[in-house]
Amino acid sequence: MKEAYKRNRIFIYAALIAFSLYLASFVLYPQKLPNAVIKYCVIGFDTIPFTTKVPPDVGGRYINNVSNQQDINCFAWWEFIALNWSLPEGDFFGKPFDTLYPVQWETYITKEALFPPKGAPPVSWNSLAAVKKNITLAGKRVSTTAKILTVSSKFTPEALSRFDSTVIDSGGSQQVFPFNGPNWLGAQNNTNVWYEVRLNKDLYNYVVANQFYNANNQVTYVSKGTRMSLPYGVPNTDTIGAIECKAAWMEVNDIKNPKWKRYKLSKAVVQDLNTGLYRNTVLALVGLHILHKTQSQQSWVWATFEQIDNVPANPGNVCDTCGYNFYNPHCTNCSPNQPPSYYITPGGRGPSPIQVTRVNALDQSATSVNSTVQKFIGQNYPGSVWQYYQLVNVIWSQNYGKTSQDSLRVPLNTTILNQPGTNVANTTLETYIQGSACFSCHKMATVASSTTFASDFSFAMGSASAPATKRSLSKMSK
Template identity: 45%
Template sequence: MKRSLAFIIITCTILFTSQFIITAFKPDNVSKQRPLTTNSCNCYASTPLYNVVINFNNKVPGDLPAFNNQSQADCFAWQEFITLNWPIDSTKSFGAPRDFSPVGWEKYMPLEVLFQPNGVKPSPWGTLVSPQYAARFKTQNLLMNTNNTKLLTFTTKFAVDSNFRLSPDQAAPSDKPNWLGAQNGTNLWYEIKLNKDYYDFVIKNGYYNAVTQHDSVQNGVPLNFPQGQYNGPVGAIEIKAAWMEVDDLSSPKWERYKLSRATVYDSATGKLRETNVALVGLHILHKTQNQPTWVWATFEQIDNVPENGQPAPPYGYNFNSSNCTSRQVSLNGGGTATVGCAPNTSPPYYLSQAAPVPIQITRSNAIDQSDAAPINDSMQNNIKRFYPQSVFQYYQLVDVIWSQTLQPDKTKPIQAPFPLNTSAMLSGAHIVANTTMESYVQNTLTCYSCHKYSTIAPFPGDSVNNNVFGDFSFAISAAQYPTAKAKKKR
């Protein structure tokens, strides 16, 4: 009996070891992508029927089985946030303090890399720096790795990159300076990232070229991005991020932030420099089968601005000071400008005229206390329970916009704006705004108010179709065209 038992134990050990070796060397396991974990929790819902299970892993959800209420939409957003911010390196923990390594969405393709000058085919997936930028700064001592460097060139969400005329967004106000100065005296940097499903769709259809977009429209084919599916494809995702520069890295303050190393392009000096940045705002735009008008989720770091009923953060607010005083700023070329303390007022000068100073910001629309606030409490506590040191326990969902009724894609090209049933578009607050990205228009427009006016890329040879709807994505309008084509009448 003992010999039989020993034989069974030895046999099982050999089988287990063999299976482990085989599994470990499967091609799928060669990647550094962090494996799925077993941590999960229930997300707050108004009734058990609508509960959403949150899994802590790297599997970005394609959709929910159905969107029934605001709490489900909020929970879906938290699932997106967790999976998108999952570390790529399998040796890293979720949200480890002072971890500068990239998370999933940071490896998405930057807008300016996907849409190249003259509408040429972009670089392969995984490229993070435009070849044009790399060539432009080739003579500088600061080297850029096209597959690893985070290159930030936009000082406002609404800015136009003076090198390649790429606009991260077309939202208002467009007639005033829109940079945002933090309390540490630095300006914010912004970036737009597009996921693999978005990239593949553009490459497959040749939509990186404005002429091809117009050819498609002339053939009666609408531009409809791929939809995510429950337990299926992820669908098109567009990320917009706001980064604050780190001043004193030794401060324990930064153990509350997702940090990254970045190379920034200073439009005032025309030079590059390296810096450390902290994530303070994140928009997640996601097209799904149940939400073809996209899910619009936005997150912030909890120390940005005062919140109703919440104590002040231990290291002060990022964009608000109780001791604010007006500042006189000397401008290049002479003259001065006064930066006052009236909240949410755009600065009176451009960064090419003077260095940034702190701008006073408050939240105009309180975070929804019925759904978002309790869901935030629950998710922050669960993150702390599973990953006690995680920086992501210091982030919060601001709000989510979703459609209560299905508003399907159009089968033929239409002129913008999209005929959106706005009464079906729900959110916790009447107007959804992120204090780091809609700082000066928090009471004016909500996300879809602008994005329903998105269009395909303009092309002078076919101006009659310049206003064709671009499926809620302003990014697609950044496509350019061969200069020679513009001179020909179509």
């Protein structure tokens, strides 16, 4: 009896200790509980759910189909909301000055990581957050998992030679303006704009399954007469389809300024253009493209968003005290939207402000949807930074989009596609080509190592490289 009593007492004590540790864990490690109640913004016959689930396509009870511009605008906002929810999912949406939790699209793989040098396979999706890069920071060699960015611009050979080719797109990313000359974008605070491209898991799985990270495999695939066709989202399923997010970040050089409570912020490491050295900084999101291939939009949904303080809504309605990011209302001799006249080189001139205006007025349907969604966010998520972002416009097709990609070669036929009455241009991503539409460039996107075979509108696929051949290896050894 005594032995049994002792065993029972020990068991009770152990249970009490375990329960106490469990309770303490909520104090030591606060649990992030998901929102139990989903909030809904209703606009006409469309409903925008506020949730982390990215919509695979229109269909179902929220947006039944796309019959007009408002439908696709609401779908774009639905994508934007889901992709910009902080992870792990918390009880907040757009908390000001939050740099601890990345938003969903920031957890996607970078273009550089999906297509490593020499045709090597990328790391597993589940290990992305743990991947470290070795860099020299403040004179010390360190390993970091931080976001590492470089400005998207054409570089002189001298400047390019100073940069880390494992981080930077050495082929020259062309986000602002695809032409052979200086094309960086300077903000009014005398800092550069930085860019990144992120690709979702469905696109990652497609690349890995077909070993398209090796450029040779892409060419072999299309040479057999099979066009490249990236996966599309299927309504009412968990198949999201291929998503590419292209972001423009403005550097924050006065973090205590209350203006930044209106921006999505992220900590990052950037490689300074004037020195070639890495340094820590904080970035503010000023522009975001969301490219999404869906079953009903197989020519992709092309949505673009901006922070509302970038430039005046239109040149005739300027606020003298608003502090625009890329426009100075007091500069009388500034010609707007002019590419810079010089390269930023090591030891040379640093970035200077570029005067930017919006060439195409925001679409009327977009402004109407923006007003409703922004007001809804302000009322239901007080203080959220996302109420200070706006949809610029969306390109979509009323013709299902199949014919536009039937061709094996570029240019893809986009003449059958319904497009908005105005060109869709983001002032931070198409600063110097606001008269062009997304398809103007993307219909020319090719697979890696080809100038003719189409890559289904994706420039990212062309970033793959091929393994070194025996001949090239022998040259390297000499």
